[in-house]
Structure formats: C-alpha cells, structure tokens
Amino acid sequence: MRIVVVGKGGREHALIRSLSESRSQPELFCFPGSDAISELAQLVEVADMAELIAWMGANAIDLCLAGEESYLLKDEGLANLCVKNGIPCWGPPKDAAQLEGSKEFAKQFMERHAIPTGAAKVVENAEEAMEVIGGNYPTVLKFDGLAAGKGVAVCPDEASAVEFLDEVFGKKRFGEGSMLVEECLVGPEVSIFAAVSGGESLIFTPARDYKLIGEGDTGANTGGMGAVASRQLLDGKLMERIQKDVIGPTIDGLESDGLGYVGFLYFGLMLTSEGPKVIEYNCRFGDPECQAVMPLVSGDFAEFCLEGARGRLKPELLSFDEGWSVGVILASGGYPASSHSGDVIRGLDKVEGARVYHAGTRKNGDGQWETNGGRVLAVVAGGADRVSAVEKAHAEAAKVDFDGAQRRNDIGRLSF
Numbered sequence: 171m172r173i174v175v176v177g178k179g180g181r182e183h184a185l186i187r188s189l190s191e192s193r194s195q196p197e198l199f200c201f202p203g204s205d206a207i208s209e210l211a212q213l214v215e216v217a218d219m220a221e222l223i224a225w226m227g228a229n230a231i232d233l234c235l236a237g238e239e240s241y242l243l244k245d246e247g248l249a250n251l252c253v254k255n256g257i258p259c260w261g262p263p264k265d266a267a268q269l270e271g272s273k274e275f276a277k278q279f280m281e282r283h284a285i286p287t288g289a290a291k292v293v294e295n296a297e298e299a300m301e302v303i304g305g306n307y308p309t310v311l312k313f314d315g316l317a318a319g320k321g322v323a324v325c326p327d328e329a330s331a332v333e334f335l336d337e338v339f340g341k342k343r344f345g346e347g348s349m350l351v352e353e354c355l356v357g358p359e360v361s362i363f364a365a366v367s368g369g370e371s372l373i374f375t376p377a378r379d380y381k382l383i384g385e386g387d388t389g390a391n392t393g394g395m396g397a398v399a400s401r402q403l404l405d406g407k408l409m410e411r412i413q414k415d416v417i418g419p420t421i422d423g424l425e426s427d428g429l430g431y432v433g434f435l436y437f438g439l440m441l442t443s444e445g446p447k448v449i450e451y452n453c454r455f456g457d458p459e460c461q462a463v464m465p466l467v468s469g470d471f472a473e474f475c476l477e478g479a480r481g482r483l484k485p486e487l488l489s490f491d492e493g494w495s496v497g498v499i500l501a502s503g504g505y506p507a508s509s510h511s512g513d514v515i516r517g518l519d520k521v522e523g524a525r526v527y528h529a530g531t532r533k534n535g536d537g538q539w540e541t542n543g544g545r546v547l548a549v550v551a552g553g554a555d556r557v558s559a560v561e562k563a564h565a566e567a568a569k570v571d572f573d574g575a576q577r578r579n580d581i582g583r584l585s586f
C-alpha cells in the first residue's frame with residue numbers, strides 16, 4: 171500500500187509514525203513534509219496541489235490522507251480532486267469541510283439538526299455587531315472564514331469587542347467576510363475525534379488540550395501547549411450523552427444533507443451546566459491532541475484509513491489502550507507573539523520510553539536539529555494511570571532543551 175500524507179506539522183509526524191507501525195507496512199510519502207518526517211516518509215517534491223494530484227496518479231498511490239485542513243478547502247478541494255482522479259482520500263470533500271471553513275455554515279448545520287451549541291447571529295459590520303451584543307458581556311466574536319486559529323475573540327467587555335471588531339471590519343485582518351456574535355458558554359472544554367465514513371463513526375480517545383501559554387491556563391492563546399488523552403477523561407454516562415446529543419445527530423445530519431463526510435471530524439465541546447455543547451467543528455485531527463491520542467491506537471491504522479476512504483468503516487482494525495497519554499510541547503522563544511528559529515535542540519538522544527514528534531524543527535548544516543517555528547516539538551509518554559503518564563512525559567520533556575525554550579509544567583496535571 172502506498173500512502174501520501176498531506177501536511178508538515180507535529181500532527182502529521184504522529185500520523186505518519188502510526189502508519190509506519192501499521193501491520194500492513196505501507197510505503198509512505200508526504201507533501202510538503204519536514205526534515206523529521208523525511209526520516210519516515212519520502213517527501214513529494216511538487217509545487218502545488220495540482221502537481222501533487224498528477225504525481226499521485228503517476229506513482230500508483232493507493233490513499234491520500236489529509237492531515238491539515240487548508241488543502242481540503244483550497245481551489246476544488248483536495249478530496250474532490252483525489253476522487254475525480256480515482257484516488258481514495260481520507261478527508262472530506264470541500265462542501266463538507268465548510269463545517270470548519272465557515273462558522274456560519276457550521277452554525278446553520280447545528281441549528282438545522284438540533285445539535286446543542288451557543289446561540290448566535292450573523293453580522294456584516296461593526297455597528298450591527300454592537301447592536302446584537304446589546305451591552306451583554308462577555309460575548310464571543312467569530313470571523314466567518316479560516317483565520318489560522320486567530321479568528322475567535324472571547325470579549326469580557328466593550329473595549330475588547332471594539333478592538334476585535336476594528337481588526338475584522340476596519341483593518342480587514344482576515345480579509346472580507348461576515349462575523350458571528352455568539353453566546354459565551356462556560357465550562358471545561360474537551361476534544362472528541364470521530365473517524366467518519368459511510369454514515370458511521372468511530373470515536374477515538376477523548377483529549378483535552380492546553381491552549382494558553384502560561385501555567386494555570388493563563389496568558390495568550392497559542393496553537394496548543396500540550397494535551398492529555400484517555401478513555402477515562404470522561405465518565406461513561408457523559409460519553410453516552412455526547413454520543414446521543416452531539417455525535418449521533420451530527421453524523422445523521424451529514425448523511426441527510428448529502429455531504430458525504432469521510433475522514434476525521436473534530437468536535438470541540440464545552441461541558442456546560444446544561445450539557446455538552448459544540449463550540450466548533452474541525453475537519454481534521456486536533457494538533458497537539460493527535461500527538462497524545464495516536465500512541466494509544468494500535469492495529470492497522472493504514473488499512474483502517476484506506477477502507478474508510480473507500481466508504482467502509484472498519485472499527486475491528488483498531489484497538490485503543492485504556493491508559494493515559496500526555497504530550498508536552500516545547501515552544502520557541504517569543505512564542506506566541508513571535509517565534510525564534512535556528513536554536514540548536516539539545517538532549518533529544520537522552521529521551522527514553524517517550525515519543526518525540528517534531529513540528530517546527532529542521533536539520534542544520536552540521537546535521538543538528540534546530541528550532542524552525544513557534545511550537546517546536548512534543549514529547550509524549552503513556553502510563554496505566556494519569557500520574558505515571560504525567561510524570562514520565564515531564565521527566566522526558568525536561569531532558570530536551572534549547573535557548574529560549576518554553577514549556578508548561580502543568581500539562582496533564584491540571585484536570586480541566
């Protein structure tokens with residue numbers, strides 16, 4: 171089996187590692203990939219998505235696995251182009267990927283299918299937004315389109331709302347587009363990942379990510395400073411409720427709307443006092459949750475994705491470890507306001523009994539790993555219980571260092 175993974179970050183490094191450990195021993199390729207990924211998969215050297223599709227056709231590729239969302243939403247859509255060219259794709263068609271690409275589309279989908287979520291109104295300009303907010307703070311403002319994780323502002327007061335409205339409608343920071351004014355929900359957040367195909371779904375291990383830069387969940391928002399994953403994160407009753415109220419109606423809604431969803435679907439949930447509510451859908455695995463979840467998955471992940479891409483979900487191909495997994499991110503100096511590249515990474519050879527997934531790294535001229543971006547790498551360790559996984563992940567992460575490195579010591583310890 172010959173598989174191309176599309177993406178280049180820590181999530182793709184983790185997906186490729188799991189594919190490489192699959193029983194079916196696939197031959198692996200990645201576009202655009204990274205130096206670290208090139209140790210497990212051959213990088214496909216093409217300029218763009220059109221060339222990639224042609225390359226896959228010419229190189230007898232059996233499966234395209236979409237890691238990041240951008241290609242799914244670009245031009246005709248990665249999955250659409252694959253299908254058109256007879257290449258099975260684990261990733262949704264462009265219309266279905268609008269669940270992530272457009273907050274308005276996602277909100278309408280949830281309203282249409284009675285999926286619990288925060289109440290929201292669409293606005294086209296700042297005046298309309300202020301009218302809808304009507305002095306009720308905190309409020310949540312969401313730019314409608316893709317905004318690299320920067321399009322949502324939870325505004326505690328009028329000053330912060332005015333500032334974000336100016337970014338969106340005044341400075342047009344994310345380009346043209348409308349906005350949602352959404353009810354502010356309160357509660358712990360949890361990330362649920364479903365593999366979806368042919369109107370069926372399989373839930374992977376639930377996870378929680380740590381989005382803020384500072385310990386105790388303080389400071390600026392980031393792409394994620396770490397994650398914890400375990401079946402035991404949520405009790406059975408709550409999981410049943412999430413399945414009944416959120417996942418079931420979502421999968422049924424995708425079917426009845428004829429969206430033909432295939433691939434991972436990410437449910438960002440808020441566990442409110444009224445029950446679980448959806449704060450966002452993403453049409454991909456989470457990052458850094460994927461790095462924590464995938465070490466808990468065994469079996470034939472490659473075959474599972476291929477069968478899924480062909481429309482047959484086969485849960486029997488996978489099994490899930492009942493224990494815990496904790497991933498600790500090391501970020502570069504200045505992150506998240508900026509990032510620092512070129513700092514040599516020390517101690518990688520000392521890590522034992524843990525996995526290292528690279529995100530922003532590269533090999534320098536002397537063959538040393540150095541930083542190449544904001545989030546640099548994740549050190550992931552498992553354990554039968556939460557405490558042992560947490561202690562092991564932090565002990566191993568502490569062996570890795572570079573100038574300016576930032577790491578949260580409470581990843582996995584802080585429950586919700």
Ligand code: AMP
Nearest residue numbers: 288310319322324352353354355449450
């Ligand atoms: P998103 O870009 O949709 O993932 O949103 C980023 C973050 O904003 C989420 O992880 C939540 O912490 C927060 N958020 C989004 N929607 C809401 C909401 N309705 N109420 C409270 N917080 C929210």
Ligand code: GLY
Nearest residue numbers: 379394456457458
């Ligand atoms: N961990 C958040 C995300 O992947 O969007």
